[in-house]
Amino acid sequence: MDRWFFEMPTLELCLHLLGKELTLDGVGGYIVEVEAYMGPEDRAAHSYGGRRTPRTEVMFGPPGKAYVYTIHGHHCLNVVSGPEGVPNAILIRALEPTRGVDKMIERRGRDYDLTNGPGKLCQALGITRQHNGWDFLDSPLRISEGIPVKTVAVGHRIGIENTGEARWYPYRFWIDGNEHVSRPRKALKKIQL
DNA sequence: ACTTTGATGGCCT
């Protein structure tokens, strides 16, 4: 990937992140599910209304960096999207494991359901708040070329029932038919790439 | 200093 990759509009970047390989220190897999969080105008976003706090600060900076937050004792990884100053981010919700599976099994304490959820994949890869702000182009946390994607399914996002109309926004994207998607849902529509 | 709130996961029926 190059710097331009992360300059794409957020929803477009979602499509292009699918199939890419995400790794930390040689452990990781193909990105198979993501969700967009569209900053100030998206009630489900941590940065809704331009809310700028120590937690959300990294989203106000340049795209291509990691935004890692904790919830319910778990960690979740986002790719900060642009344009710079607009606090958009893309939540990585699921991977298809490719590298370091033994390490993932050790960290997860089981040999199934290793990376089919935002908290699970962070545990499997060893991602914590210490990785907040890391650069995907210039750190051990990397996004690189992966596999071509034929069909992307689109649906509403998971776990944001208390956000009014925002819960229905079609901002969830996954590789159609992939076995590692966190919570199978019927697609609102499908996009052929 | 205290209270509320989840972009979850695991286990249950």
Add this chain to the structure above:
DNA sequence: GGCCATCAAAGTT
């Protein structure tokens, strides 16, 4: 499908 453990971050007093 539902319940709830759990804790950092943010909001409130």
